[in-house]
Amino acid sequence: MNILVIGAGPAGLMFSSQIKKLNPDWHINIIEKNNQDESVGWGVVLPGRAPHHPANPLSYLSNHESLDAQYIEEFKLTHHNDSALTKTGVTLCGAERKSMVHELRQLCIGLGISIEYEKPASKLVDLQCNKYDLVVVSNGINHTSTYYKEALKPKVEFGKNRYMWYGTTKKFDEMNLIFKTKAKGIFVAHCYKYSSNMSTFVVECSEETYINSGLDEMSTQNAEAFIASVFEEELDGQTVISPKGLKWRNFMTLSHEQAYSDNIVLLGDALQSGHFSIGHGTTMAVVGAQMLVKSVYDHSDNIATALEDFNQNVMPVMQLFDQHASTSRLWFESVEDRMHLSTPELAQSFATRRNQLPPLPPALGQALEKALARGEK
Ligand SMILES: Cc1cc2nc3c(=O)[nH]c(=O)nc-3n(C[C@H](O)[C@H](O)[C@H](O)COP(=O)(O)OP(=O)(O)OC[C@H]3O[C@@H](n4cnc5c(N)ncnc54)[C@H](O)[C@@H]3O)c2cc1C
Numbered sequence: 001m002n003i004l005v006i007g008a009g010p011a012g013l014m015f016s017s018q019i020k021k022l023n024p025d026w027h028i029n030i031i032e033k034n035n036q037d038e039s040v041g042w043g044v045v046l047p048g049r050a051p052h053h054p055a056n057p058l059s060y061l062s063n064h065e066s067l068d069a070q071y072i073e074e075f076k077l078t079h080h081n082d083s084a085l086t087k088t089g090v091t092l093c094g095a096e097r098k099s100m101v102h103e104l105r106q107l108c109i110g111l112g113i114s115i116e117y118e119k120p121a122s123k124l125v126d127l128q129c130n131k132y133d134l135v136v137v138s139n140g141i142n143h144t145s146t147y148y149k150e151a152l153k154p155k156v157e158f159g160k161n162r163y164m165w166y167g168t169t170k171k172f173d174e175m176n177l178i179f180k181t182k183a184k185g186i187f188v189a190h191c192y193k194y195s196s197n198m199s200t201f202v203v204e205c206s207e208e209t210y211i212n213s214g215l216d217e218m219s220t221q222n223a224e225a226f227i228a229s230v231f232e233e234e235l236d237g238q239t240v241i242s243p244k245g246l247k248w249r250n251f252m253t254l255s256h257e258q259a260y261s262d263n264i265v266l267l268g269d270a271l272q273s274g275h276f277s278i279g280h281g282t283t284m285a286v287v288g289a290q291m292l293v294k295s296v297y298d299h300s301d302n303i304a305t306a307l308e309d310f311n312q313n314v315m316p317v318m319q320l321f322d323q324h325a326s327t328s329r330l331w332f333e334s335v336e337d338r339m340h341l342s343t344p345e346l347a348q349s350f351a352t353r354r355n356q357l358p359p360l361p362p363a364l365g366q367a368l369e370k371a372l373a374r375g376e377k
Helices: 010-022 097-110 144-152 207-212 220-230 281-298 303-333 343-351 360-372
Strands: 002-006 027-031 043-047 070-079 082-096 114-116 134-137 155-168 175-182 185-193 199-205 249-255 264-266
Touching (some): 010 097, 010 134, 010 281, 043 097, 043 281, 070 185, 070 343, 082 097, 082 185, 082 343, 155 207, 155 220, 281 360, 303 360
Parallel strands (some): 002 027, 027 114, 070 175
Antiparallel strands (some): 043 082, 155 199, 185 199
16 A cells, blocks of 8 residues: 655644554555644643543554653632632643654554655646555645535634744643733633643634733744733743744634545544644544544445545544534633633633533544444444
8 A cells, every 4th residue: 555644733643653563565655745843832731641542642652751741630710810720630741842743653664654745736637646546635724624615615803813832931830710800901821741841832813902001023033022011920920932933913713524535534633623722623632533543444446435444433533622612712712701700600611611512522432432343433
């Protein structure tokens, strides 16, 4: 089998490594737009404790301990300068995205998969996809799939809030959600530790607040100083750091009605992206990758059947993810209406915002369990 994978992020790397383990003689080539060292963002939150949780990509790395991942068991919501602390009820894992991706790439290389850097796929038609048995498009939130507009029916939606993915040296031991009402508007920080000395610090605000506070016209440095002053107390006076080249933006949700066309299949964010406030994007990349591994493994004699099988199984899971992520995004976009609530009331509203939906973790657990039972069609 000859497979081309576009994008060396968690989705493409998880699929490549796991299918190669099952089929060492298959030829898999990954092409990646960026160079080896480039990676967007700081830390991400993953489910469970490595190596025990199958949806945590660190569980697939023999050297996961070297990543300095941090385990989190508490949730802290701060509002009106008052905090409510609760148990998360599950173990969460904060991990540095760059080292996680680096190690997943090493895993692939060790298995005999080639990765070509600084090789962006511009148009799928230029890649001569018919030369391959299978082309996996795992290039993140991207417009590439719009080349298949008719077949895949992509939908693009932009969130109303602006956000920025900052990092900070202040260590936040819990999953933190901090609401700050300032004269210029409301700012929300989502923050948690992801190594012994770093935390993720994602900040969002409405478009109006973004403009009223002057963030739209500030240099990167001035915006960092401004945000550090908004959250001065919680940051203990420490700074926030922007990832190279990243600007304040609106969250892009990319959804599809179908996961494949001919021998081309979408995976990870390229198939379905979801708002960062539910912290599930990487988990979805792992679950989707394992589902694709199962379909391709079980139907390796017929790729069309494999992709139809994948499509049937993956789309309901992706649609549920989309519903959870969109509900959560909308809760943050209308947060102004809840600023009069007390801290416990706001914490309650946050905790129950997705209660009308079927819960996501059991659905993912079932999908993953089925995907890992390979050979049982
Ligand atoms: C602010 C923020 C916070 C987040 N926090 C979390 C979190 O806490 N937990 C969580 O699980 N998820 C989180 N996510 C989501 C998570 O980062 C993504 O869901 C996840 O990285 C998806 O993996 P992927 O492999 O599909 O895409 P990506 O990680 O985006 O990887 C795609 C790869 O493809 C490459 N590429 C792009 N275009 C091309 C091209 N044309 N040709 C070749 N290569 C290309 C890119 O360089 C990249 O290496 C967050 C996202 C944001 C924006």
